[in-house]
Each structure stands twice: as C-alpha cells, then as structure tokens.
Amino acid sequence: MRAWQLEDFGLDNLRLVERPTPKPGPGEILVKVSAVSLNYRDKAIVDGVYNPEKMPQNLIPVNDTAGVVAELGPGVTEWKIGDRVLSHFYSHWLDGAPARDEPDWQLGGPLHGGLAEYMILEAKSAVPTPAHLTDEQASTLPIAALTAWFSLVEYGKLQPGQTVLVQGTGGVSLFAVQIATALGARVIVTSSSDEKLKKAAALGASDLINYRTTPDWAEKARELTGGEGVDQVIEVVAGDGLNQSVHATKAAGHISLVGFLGGQTAPLDVMSLLYSQAAIRGIAVGHRRAFLEMNEFIEKEGLQPVIDVVYSFEDAIKAYEHLARGAFGKIVIRVAD
C-alpha cells in the first residue's frame, strides 16, 4: 500500500512510500481509508514537540480517519465488510475514568495512524460513521468534535441559556460553536480576524471579539455578561492567557483546558482562581461512549462539519503547511474516492 511515514522529525522527513498492507490480527479490522483530517497535534508530532520520545521511527501519522471495513480479523463479530467506520483516538478508552496508560494507545502516534491506503483498527474501538455525512466530513469528528463535546457536555453539562466563550476559529473551536449553539447556549467567540468572526456568527456565535484589536478580551467577555463572566471557557491557547480565562469565567464556572497554542506551561494567578472558585479541567479528547452519543446528537441536529480545504493524498505536505498557516475549521486529505 502507499503510506506517508515520518522518517525523522521535520516536514521534510514525511515521505510517501510503499509498505506492506497490514493483516488484521484477532479482534482487528482492516480499513480501506477514504479520508483523514489534520489536527494541531499532527503538526506538533511532525515538529517533534509532542511526546517526541514516544514516537516510533517510520510512524504512519494522523489519527482522524474515515473508511470502509475491507477485511475482518479472526473472531470479529462487531463489523461486516463494507461497513463505514471512524478511528477512535484514545483507542483503549471506551468508557468511564481514563486509565493512566491511555496515551500509549493513541492512534497517529505512538500507534500507526491513517495517512495510508489501509489502516488497522481494533474492532471494539472503531466507531460507526454518521449516516448523513460523507467520509470527508466524518473524518473531522474523532478528535476535534469529540474534544468540544466532551468539554461542553460530558464534563461541562452545558445547559440551554448558559454562556460559553470559545477561543479562536480552529477545528475544536468551531465544533464547540456548533455544538453549544445547537444545545441552546449563548456563544462568545474570539478570533484574530473580523472576517473569521463573521463566519463564526453564521454558525451561531452571537458575540464576537477580535483578540488582536481587543487584547483584553476577558474584560470584554465580562462586560458582555453583565460583569458576571461566562459559564464555560473552551481554552485552546493556555500559556500566559490562562489567567485571562479565569477572569472571563463566572464564579464557580468551568474552564476546559484543551490546547497549548500559546505555550505548554502557564503562569497561574493563584489568588484569582481561588477567589473565583472556577474549575480548570484538563481535557484529553474523550472516550468511545461519548463519541457514540455525540454522533447521535450530530445526526439528530444535522450538523455539518466546517471544512476549509480538501487536499489530495499526494499533496499531504501542502495540507500540513496549510495547518501551520491556520485554517477556518478543518483540513481534510482525501485518500481514496
């Protein structure tokens, strides 16, 4: 099969090669890949800044995969050939509290991912594709959508009428806008671009803050909520901005600490957090049970993922370069028709 493999860190070392098509072992399925979507972690892995010591040489990167079951391993009863499936990122986290070793079972690094013509998934871990979505659309769900859902719903217990602040207009953030809007919440979104803010408004965001022209966006969010602050923040930036998120959150509100676009460490003003009694919750995408529940919701609401561009398999490098420049929503790579 043709596969992209990461022979060393750096985008120059991501190479399109021929590799043997894998055989599914007991409890495994072979998936013919239709499409994958990129997440920020895929770039961070290539750059060697995402758990570099855990990444094997010649890794096939990228978790988010949509495809069709092509072969069943011994003992598989959950699937039949031709079923449409999605990868589940924390492939062993099926429900309940996470185990300490969940990160060892992440697909797309350290385990092989889907940027190839075929991929092996564990039968008990794979997830059915929502019927109303194409494989290109559905390939955007496994990390970005589930992270937004897990933050807002599984941990955040978002209620209609509550207010959510979403940072930026990347993949996780736009799913957060769509899901929170569909749940009847008020959504405040920040972005560096007025044009992107307008597009976020079309997806349901009601309050828009340009964080370039309004660097004190947290104070603006307080103003917009009558001085109280928002019920939830989807924090994708962290770094120095984490204290601003505490400021933007109402007393005893909820901050989902999702991303590290602004840095992997964050100075914290302890007294502000203590007085506000806000909860900062680390987020690690989510478990399979929540993925199934989210897909039901997405089907019921008819949500359509926001795709910025679809690249061909041969143009995977261009897709990574686009991710580095920033996108509005998701970047997809079509692997097969």
Ligand SMILES: NC(=O)c1ccc[n+]([C@@H]2O[C@H](COP(=O)([O-])OP(=O)(O)OC[C@H]3O[C@@H](n4cnc5c(N)ncnc54)[C@H](OP(=O)(O)O)[C@@H]3O)[C@@H](O)[C@H]2O)c1
């Ligand atoms: N913990 C988890 O489970 C989990 C899951 C998924 C992703 N993540 C992390 O979450 C972060 C976002 O991931 P993604 O895939 O959604 O990224 P992405 O699609 O690459 O989104 C990047 C967007 O973030 C916005 N941004 C950048 N710097 C910002 C800042 N200082 N303030 C506000 N917005 C800013 C920009 O939006 P504008 O262009 O509108 O300014 C940019 O387009 C990454 O750090 C990623 O690794 C974590």
